[in-house]
Amino acid sequence: YIYFTSGSTGEPKGVMCEHAGMLNHVCAKIHDLGIGEGDVVAQTAPQCFDISLWQLVSALLVGGRTLLVEQEAVLDAARFLDRIVGGRVAVVQVVPSYLEVVLSYLTLHPRELPDLKCVSVTGEAVKKELVQRWFATQPAIKLVNAYGLTETSDDTNHEVMDRAPDRERVPLGHPIHNVHVYVVDQHLSPVPLGAPGEIVFSGVCVSRGYINDPERTRRAFMPDPHREGRRLYRSGDYGRWLPEGKLEFLGRRDTQVKVSGFRIEIGEIENTLLRLHGVRDCAAVVTGRVDHGKRLLAFYSGERPLDANALRDQLGESLPEYMVPSAFHWRRSLPLTENGKIDRKALTALAGELDVAEQDRAGPSTATEQRLAAAWAEVLGIAKYQIGRRDHFFDLGGTSLSALKLAITLGRAVSLKDLTDHPILADLATLIDGRAERRSENSSA
Structure with missing residues (x-):
């Protein structure tokens, strides 16, 4: 089967996943999340995202039931909780930022979640503070930090928690069965325990590659030098092994970023923006605010400033909502490095300054x-x-x-x-x- 994920060339990457990898992942979800006969699993993800696969079939494989939660309900915390409680959901998976919304709502409108026994979070790094808040209000409901990529048949690591971790970073946990995870240097040699390196994968989880894209496949997929007959996938993520054998995430190595839980590549946004009339050059950058996640902004040059709403609407015709920048800033020319490339560090710094600069505008009156x-x-x-x-x-x-x-x-x-x-x-x-x-x-x- 094939799932598409964002590509840096302006075209989506079609990932050719193996049925065996999907089945292995579903079995791991059933085991680690405790899905059993009679349990209800909520499908909250749209079908275009790979996590919808395990949400759809895992309960059905063990005599349970799948509850399809419409996106209109997901976008309303009260309706979402009504569906979870009314549908007697036992297992649900959301991104951490959405779990924060649900917790905020429950703080103002407390209610029992009698059938819910496990919540899995995925898609972005989960903060320790959120885990602490969860167990302060829902001590009997387990929290699972799940980590993986489309190229690895979805999640490869599960950290099952019944309390907040002692470490400042929430671990990614142990690899699931039949999946081998290495942390390596630039020569693909494993680094010492605790040392940072690139996270690479081997085992049944590794997909065949990208459809109709042998060059990108060659760069990301290769024979496993440590296990004969196996293949490696280079994730571009950086991490390290903890003494207890759990993986810890440290960040990305390239222009792939996660915003609001979605994995995107900056190049796809920029290539789409460059196709718009009046845009001569552009760069998309991510700026972050403490405790408020990441924000995607676009800088562009051209003869004159363009209407931001028009830019947003035009990009929305080709890109999903989460890939449309939240703000557009016009410059007569973009800053360049000494070798003539767009100076992204300078633009990222400028984006941070724009976030905090006082704007010349009429303030609220009533x-x-x-x-x-x-x-x-x-x-x-x-x-x-x-x-x-x-x-x-x-x-x-x-x-x-x-x-x-x-x-x-x-x-x-x-x-x-x-x-x-x-x-x-x-x-x-x-x-x-x-x-x-x-x-x-x-x-x-």
């Missing part, structure tokens, strides 16, 4: 606008003074997850649809004030 600005600042991780009354929530780095957080912060005074339809702060404030006025008139009548 009481509702002030309250909204404070809530936006909280969920977006920026200073309140950076938010103007005509600012666009998604231009400031808002995502569907931060929109969910905003709805929770405001006591569900606004919905995700409200924010999508009225993303300008002043317009959203007008909507809220109008509803309050109508409620007042109805009560007086």
Whole structure:
């Protein structure tokens, strides 16, 4: 079977996965997550993502049931929990940033999760603080930190936890059965225990390669020098072995990044942006805010600035939502290194400065606008003074997850649809004030 993942050349990479690798992974999920007869597993991922495979079939293989959770419910924490509780779900997998949204909602609206026994997180690094918060509120429900890639038939490592780890980084855990993981140097020789190196994989998990792309396949897949007849996959991830035999993730080696739990390659975004009329050169960079995840921004050059909404709409025709930059910055020319390449370090530094620089804009005026600005600042991780009354929530780095957080912060005074339809702060404030006025008139009548 073939799953497509983002490619740096502007074209998706079709990964040719083996049935044996998928089955091995599903069996590991059944064993490590404790899926048994009668259990319900929630399928929360769209079919275009590989994690949907195990979510769909694992329970069915042991006499359980799969609950299909529609994306509209996933995008509303209250509806999501209604589906989980009402469907008697035992096992669910989400990205850590979404689990944070669910925890925030449960803090304000506590409820029992009587059938849930295991939550798996994957797609991005999970913070120790989130694990601590989880077990502080749900001590009886196990948490599994899962790690893997499409090229390795999904997850290759599971860290099953019943309490927060002692280390600052949450481990990736041990490899699943029939999977061999090495941490190697540039010569593919294993590094000493505790030393950093590239994470490479061998065993039944390794896919055949990329369809119709022998050159990329040659660079990433090769014979395993340590096991005759086996093949290696070079992940581009860096990590190290811990003394207890668990893997620890240290970061990426190249331009692949993860934003909001999605693995993307910067080149695909840039190539799509370059095809737009009026864009002469461009670069996409990632900037991070403490405790607020990563934000994707685009710098571009051309004769004149272009309308950000138009750029966003045009990119959205070719790219999924999570690959569309949250903000666009025009420059007459982009900074270059000494050898004439775009200076990405300079742009990343500039992106950080733009995140904290005070903008020349009209500030919030009414009481509702002030309250909204404070809530936006909280969920977006920026200073309140950076938010103007005509600012666009998604231009400031808002995502569907931060929109969910905003709805929770405001006591569900606004919905995700409200924010999508009225993303300008002043317009959203007008909507809220109008509803309050109508409620007042109805009560007086």
